[in-house]
Amino acid sequence: MSILNGSQVCARKSPVGGIGLFAEEDVEGECLRVTRKQIYNLETCLELKSQLDKDKEEPVVQQVLKYYSKVHNETRFLIAYMIGFEVLRRKGELKDHPELSEYLQLLLSTTVDNLAFEEDALLESYYEIEPGNALVNMSIKEVQSDEFEELSAYISDTWQVSIPGCDIRRLTAAVRSRTLEIPKIDEDGDYYVQISLVPGLDFANHDNARQNATFDVDPDTNEIVLKTTTTVAAGSEIFISYTPYEDMTRMFVTYGFIPCSNGLKAVDIPFWGYFHFEDSEELTEYLFEQQQPNNLQLILEYKDGKLEDLWLNMASNYSFAGFIQKDSIQTVMENASEEQIDRALIKLIGLVDKSFAERIPKLDQFNDFCEKYEAENGTCNIQQLVQLQLEVYRKYREKYASIAKHLDSDSLYDLVMIEGDEWVDYRLPPVYNFLTRDLERH
Numbered sequence: 229m230s231i232l233n234g235s236q237v238c239a240r241k242s243p244v245g246g247i248g249l250f251a252e253e254d255v256e257g258e259c260l261r262v263t264r265k266q267i268y269n270l271e272t273c274l275e276l277k278s279q280l281d282k283d284k285e286e287p288v289v290q291q292v293l294k295y296y297s298k299v300h301n302e303t304r305f306l307i308a309y310m311i312g313f314e315v316l317r318r319k320g321e322l323k324d325h326p327e328l329s330e331y332l333q334l335l336l337s338t339t340v341d342n343l344a345f346e347e348d349a350l351l352e353s354y355y356e357i358e359p360g361n362a363l364v365n366m367s368i369k370e371v372q373s374d375e376f377e378e379l380s381a382y383i384s385d386t387w388q389v390s391i392p393g394c395d396i397r398r399l400t401a402a403v404r405s406r407t408l409e410i411p412k413i414d415e416d417g418d419y420y421v422q423i424s425l426v427p428g429l430d431f432a433n434h435d436n437a438r439q440n441a442t443f444d445v446d447p448d449t450n451e452i453v454l455k456t457t458t459t460v461a462a463g464s465e466i467f468i469s470y471t472p473y474e475d476m477t478r479m480f481v482t483y484g485f486i487p488c489s490n491g492l493k494a495v496d497i498p499f500w501g502y503f504h505f506e507d508s509e510e511l512t513e514y515l516f517e518q519q520q521p522n523n524l525q526l527i528l529e530y531k532d533g534k535l536e537d538l539w540l541n542m543a544s545n546y547s548f549a550g551f552i553q554k555d556s557i558q559t560v561m562e563n564a565s566e567e568q569i570d571r572a573l574i575k576l577i578g579l580v581d582k583s584f585a586e587r588i589p590k591l592d593q594f595n596d597f598c599e600k601y602e603a604e605n606g607t608c609n610i611q612q613l614v615q616l617q618l619e620v621y622r623k624y625r626e627k628y629a630s631i632a633k634h635l636d637s638d639s640l641y642d643l644v645m646i647e648g649d650e651w652v653d654y655r656l657p658p659v660y661n662f663l664t665r666d667l668e669r670h
């Protein structure tokens with residue numbers, strides 16, 4: 229990529245998959261600088277659009293934006309810009325913008341191993357087994373929708389330009405997997421983030437355990453600077469962190485990989501309303517009224533690529549309160565004794581064990597199906613997710629079995645984390661799994 233010329237880094241095949249960024253020589257500190265003009269965010273894209281659409285009867289980028297941006301979301305606007313620019317490239321109107329042309333071709337050649345190209349039948353089967361995860365469902369819904377084909381037809385009818393639906397889908401997945409949140413400070417000194425595509429820097433792979441570089445904005449020039457945090461030897465890969473809190477499902481859906489590097493990660497498991505037990509309907513309704521999350525969050529600890537340990541993260545989650553009394557959560561929590569809380573938590577962790585016991589054979593079966601499917605048809609990405617779930621559910625059951633015999637107020641906390649525990653200071657947004665599509669179907 230021409231943007232890396234003259235920098236201290238180069239892009240080449242990485243052992244983690246795809247392309248990565250490598251030190252050309254021993255580097256310490258700044259190793260790449262990307263100018264504001266080379267970055268694609270809503271500000272710079274708007275400027276480009278003004279130039280490219282100027283004096284046109286049929287302003288291409290403007291019309292694609294209008295067509296595609298039904299949902300007001302920064303990343304989606306950025307995707308719409310890229311599709312609009314791609315129409316112009318295919319019309320031969322980007323000759324004066326070789327960097328943008330080169331970047332669009334890179335986006336079109338990017339493969340993201342998430343659900344974007346997964347077979348419909350496979351997605352449907354998975355959905356039948358694990359219906360509750362909102363993020364996965366959003367992805368499935370997008371894959372099953374006709375929106376890419378419809379946009380392709382609109383572009384073809386309006387400008388007689390051919391961009392097949394699969395190219396639009398590829399561009400969309402590529403933009404999502406390559407955007408970075410760039411920290412900025414506005415005129416009032418307030419901090420905000422700007423979703424941006426930063427060519428060159430976007431070759432950097434993610435690894436929180438091996439992170440050896442960070443990126444930042446030079447406030448004087450608005451350039452984005454990649455800096456190593458230690459000396460990176462010539463030939464070594466440069467890793468950044470896409471997010472300090474690795475939500476495994478989100479990582480898979482956005483980036484197409486599940487990070488197994490050393491450290492702590494999180495995973496959300498739909499529970500209330502998805503697993504049936506005595507009184508479950510009544511309890512689910514109560515939690516819904518109390519605006520409590522219907523998901524459970526597990527904190528996972530990885531070591532040497534393996535799931536070493538896990539805990540239920542009950543910080544800011546009082547979904548066990550209904551086992552004590554069905555009054556307002558605040559009242560229940562203010563009045564409950566420690567013994568009552570422990571008894572309710574013990575009940576919850578036992579039910580979670582039962583729910584995982586039910587899920588494992590179904591997922592096992594689906595995993596076998598994926599294996600056969602892969603042997604006959606090629607890669608099946610959803611298997612990554614299935615295997616993660618199986619690993620998590622099995623680990624939980626193993627840990628539960630080890631404490632079940634002497635389950636009391638002390639041993640309980642081998643499996644549960646609560647507010648005040650060493651590193652439970654963060655929870656994924658609690659409404660994460662509420663009311664996804666077709667909930668009534670189940």
Ligand SMILES: C[S@@+](CC[C@H](N)C(=O)[O-])C[C@H]1O[C@@H](n2cnc3c(N)ncnc32)[C@H](O)[C@@H]1O
Pocket residue numbers: 244245246247248338339340341405406407430431432433434435482483484485487
């Ligand atoms: C910003 S891009 C990085 C450059 C990318 N590897 C490429 O080939 O162009 C993000 C993508 O890199 C890959 N990636 C990043 N970190 C990874 C990791 N630790 N393991 C596996 N894949 C990773 C994923 O495919 C992700 O969607």
